[in-house]
Amino acid sequence: MRPGLPRASPNITSYPKNSCQKRFFFLTNSPIFPCKYKGLKFVKKFVHLLLILSLLLVIVGFGVYWSLKPEYKGEQQIKGLTTTVQVYYDSYGIPHIYADNENDAFRSLGYVHAQDRLWQMELLRRIGRGGLSEVFGEKLLGTDKFFLALGIDEASQKTVSKLNRSSKSVQLSQAYLDGINHFLENGPTPLEFYLTGIEKAPFTLKDIHNILGYMSFSFAQAHKTDPLLSTIKEQLGQDYLIDLEIDSDPNSTLIKSHHPKTTDSMGNSAITSVSKSLDSLGIPLFEGSNSWVVGPEKTKNGKVIFANDPHIGFSSPSVWYEAHVVTPTYEKYGYHLAGVPFPLLAHDRKLAYGMTMFENDDVDFYYEETHPTDSTRYRTDEGWDFYDIVTNTIKVKDADDVNFTVKKTKRGPLLNGIADQISGERPVSMWWTYTNNKNEVINALYEMASAPDLEAIQRALPKIHAPGLNIMYGDAQGNVAWWATAKLYEVPDSVHTKFVQTSTKAFPADKNYLDFSENPQAINPPWHYVYSANNQPDSVNGRFFPGYYLPENRAKRIVELLKPKNDWDATEVREMITDVTSSVNPSVFVDLAKALDIRKLSDKERKILDRMRAWKGDYPLESISATIYHRWIFRMLKNTFGDELDEAQFEQFLTTHMSKRVIAKIVDKPASVWWDDVLTEEIKETHEDIIQKSFEEALAFLINDFGPDEEEWTWDRVHSLEHEHPMGQVAVLRRFFNVGPFPVNGSREVINNLGFGYNAEGFYKVSSGPSTRRVIDFSDIENSMSILPTGQSGNIFSPHYKDQAELFINGEFRKMMMNKEEIQQSESVLTLAPSQKEE
Structure with missing residues (x-):
């Protein structure tokens, strides 16, 4: 035997003949020699190539991560800033913006909001103008046609054309948009834009109003309910309507109104397919909410405790973007919709406000009659009139543009062939409060965010014509309040608003609006709390307001818990907001x-x-x-x-x-x-x-x-x-x-x-479900608590994309930081400085 070779196994009939086989034999003691030297060399090269490719993928992935992730530290120069702004990010990625003036603060808010939520902003602004097919293709054509028919984009254009550009709300809105657009031009492009192939475009004032218009639509239950009820009435008969709970129910748990200046009101006071499309895209629909505000007489520390959890469709990212904005003249810890500068939910050291959905009926359908020989005309009370014809062009991904025409009457657009639930040859038009009234919602949101007290909040509310909101309020002075906020109108006794109207004389499109003072509301009621769970408000001056209210289940449980107890603390309120028991x-x-x-x-x-x-x-x-x-x-x-x-x-x-x-x-x-x-x-x-x-x-x-x-x-x-x-x-x-x-x-x-x-x-x-859970204790305002369903950021490369998800599932909370000294201890500080290259 040659020196160096191992002794053969009795079953081995041959020995390794080359260096490749020798190495294999020593490693395995196997008699099978599967390789020749050249074969092993090829395998080695292949393995090396795989290692190189894997390393390149890691490097590329690391590069993509670093190039596309949000920047929470360092310095950025922002066009339009007049002073340096400090943005302190807390451990959950929530920005605390300190600026010397409001214009710089809102410009900075737009920038930091965009770097975490630009893709969400892009989707939300596209809904009202019929721009989803351009991103997702022909399957969204029906959704785009529906929203164009509603007239949100047209109404937004009219609103913007009449804005007072020198007003503070418009100036701050534009500063916010300038911040978004600076990031859009200079910041990294979110991954979703690459995956869908769409181009970035500047944001405008019309985009803000289109987003608010979409929010208003997503509350409207009439599109789902009225056509179905009319069909049941026509096909099955009146007897089948009796037990469907479509009327006001005075025997259920009602939200009691209380007007402090009066003495006689105490205690007596579409769309399945479209919804599915938006739900599949993770676009939130506003659906319901809880809120209650406990007066100082019912709390352990003698201060107001405020609770709110608006119920909105779950998505990633979640709907709200939290931001704490501080200037010498303004401070709010607020919750912002993507693309909207002023918070819909907010608090400071003096007051807190939030919302639930009022669920009032602000949509009416009408049967129309087309001229028997001229399809361009329809019947009015004064005779035959011409339909207005509105033509839009819808861009469609990987397909030709689609021209889309809508016929409109004095009542509104015809929905036949557009909304799936409007079928048959008989034309049906839709009248909607949102598109038929002056739109001052953005002014109302600005005035609420700037309000120092209850009276200032109340002055802003009549400017919210739609959607119908229950605005909930509490403050450090011990006040609690609830207002059903919407532009309400008289409904004749002979008219049932949940059916398609056959007579425009009985229920004309020109509504007789009520003064805001006649809206359901309660300010410092003698029972020392206010609440809303989207349930029906009590009558006011003998009048119930028609709506699509949710059943009494949540309301009954809230009253059942609140009414007997007079020593509430914040811990107990947090337990209540995660309660999982039905009283019904x-x-x-x-x-x-x-x-x-x-x-x-x-x-x-x-x-x-x-x-x-x-x-x-x-x-x-x-x-x-x-x-x-x-x-x-x-x-x-x-x-x-x-x-x-x-x-x-x-x-x-x-x-x-x-x-x-x-x-x-x-x-x-x-x-x-x-x-x-x-x-x-x-x-x-x-x-x-x-x-x-x-x-x-x-x-x-x-x-x-x-x-x-x-x-x-x-x-x-x-x-x-x-x-x-x-x-x-x-x-x-x-x-x-x-x-x-x-x-x-x-x-x-x-x-x-x-x-x-x-x-x-x-x-x-x-x-x-709960789009956030907020509990604000005015006896310990700096330790008020909240949570988001996923995380603050919509950027998948951010550590804050889903860092609150398990806390949310487990019913836990984290602090809404307001103490400046504590905030300034943050390790993540982003300095926004005036640009050195102003054009």
């Missing part, structure tokens, strides 16, 4: 259970029913009763309404607030015409039949999904939240852009309102 659902369950014939149930079904009898209506992750309850409710709704309504109508019904209002009422109305299944002509089903069938189906589906062991039917398995980004629709990008999914407690219409739509699958993907 257990009683609904009792009504359902009463209708069951126990003799027809199996032993297992009776055991499950007995288990549910102990349910308190709460929604922790481990709840089993919660899962059974919602499966049962959906089957009950489907079996009750799904026979008279076709599939599209039933789906539309489920998107309305009406479907939520009807649940508790219908189960207590055994004589309702809806209980009979019209598909079984030979049998007339009863209330008991439908509820029994629904219970058995719900349990069968649960067994099919999770097995027969009910211990596996926990709420966390069916109720989840994922914050979606438009780019997350692409499977390979989902994990980078989307945040979640997370199993989440809470449910629809509890205080911790995690809303979802019912579906046949029985898995509830949360679509909306």
Whole structure:
């Protein structure tokens, strides 16, 4: 044997013949020699190439990260600044802007807002002007046509053309836009612009108004509800409307009005397809809210405590951008919509304000009559008039431009062929408060942000004509207040606003508006708190205001908790804002259970029913009763309404607030015409039949999904939240852009309102909920607390893209910093200096 070679194994019949095989033999003691020298050399080169490519990808990725991430430190020169501005970022990426004057402060706000949210700004400004197809292609054409037909862009253009350019609100708005545009021109381009291939363009005053116009639309329930109700009335008859809870309900939990200067008012006082398109893009829809303000008489420290959690569609990034802006003449810690300079929610050391959705009816539909021989004309009370014809061009990605024409009457645009729920040949026009009144919303927001006290806030509110908002207020002086803020109008007794109007004489488009003093409101009421949960306000001067109010569930729970307790502190209010118990659902369950014939149930079904009898209506992750309850409710709704309504109508019904209002009422109305299944002509089903069938189906589906062991039917398995980004629709990008999914407690219409739509699958993907939770304690203003659903930044390369997501899911909070000495200890300081190259 030659020196150096190992002794052969008895099974080895040959020895390595070259250096490649020798190395392989020594490493493996294997008799198989798979390589020749040249082969190994190729493998080595291939491995080296892979290593080089991997290193290059890391370098490129690192370079992309550093070039596209927001800058929270260092110095930037900003065109238009007159003084140096210091921006201190706290540990959650929230900017605290210190400037010597308001113009520089708002210019800086625009810049820092854009570097974290430019893509969100871009999407929101495109909705009102019909610009989504240019980004996402032909699938968004219907959405673009709908918003162009609404006339938001046209109304914005008219508003901007009449602005007083020397007013403070316009000057600060322009400074804010200049800050956005400086970043747009000089800052890194967000990754989404590269992925979609769209070009950046300067932001204008019209963009601000288009964004506010979209916000106003997203509140409007009339588009979803009125056409459906008119269809039910025409196809099924008046009897089918009785039990749909479409009128004011004086027996529910009402928001009580209180006018301090009067003595007689105490205590008596579209769109399914469009919504789906916007939801799929992660564009937030404004849907509901909670807020309550506890007066000093009911708090442990004798100071006002303010709570607010507006309910908005979840998305990534979340809707609000927090910013603390300080000048010698202005200070607000505010929550800003992308592209809007003044906060909709804000506080300082003197006062706090926030909002919920009023849910008033500010949209009316009218049947129109086209001339029998001239399609360019329609009937008016004065005779035949010509339709106004408005033509728009919609740019479409990877396709030719589309010319789009809208016919308009004196009432508004015709929606036939534009809104899916407006069908048939009979023309239907839409009148909308937002586009038919002078728009001063931006002035109102500026005046609210600058207001020093309650009286100044109240003076600004009449300028908000739409959307309808409940403005909630509390201050350091001990005042609490609530105003239903909208331009309300008289409705004749003979008119029901939730149906398409057949007579313009009975209900003309020229509305008789009420003075703001007649709006529902309460200022320092004797019960020492105010609240709103999108529920119905009490009557004012004997008048109920029509609307699309949510059921009393959350309101009842809020009053149930607030009313008896007189020693609230901030910790307890934070616990209350994350409360997951329904005061209504257990009683609904009792009504359902009463209708069951126990003799027809199996032993297992009776055991499950007995288990549910102990349910308190709460929604922790481990709840089993919660899962059974919602499966049962959906089957009950489907079996009750799904026979008279076709599939599209039933789906539309489920998107309305009406479907939520009807649940508790219908189960207590055994004589309702809806209980009979019209598909079984030979049998007339009863209330008991439908509820029994629904219970058995719900349990069968649960067994099919999770097995027969009910211990596996926990709420966390069916109720989840994922914050979606438009780019997350692409499977390979989902994990980078989307945040979640997370199993989440809470449910629809509890205080911790995690809303979802019912579906046949029985898995509830949360679509909306608290867009922030704020608790402001005027006895300790510097330790007031808040949270965002994901994070402050919309830039995926920012450490603040999702750093609050788990805190939010767990019901935790973090401080809203206001102490300057504490703020200045930040390690992330961005200095914004006047540009040395002013043009």
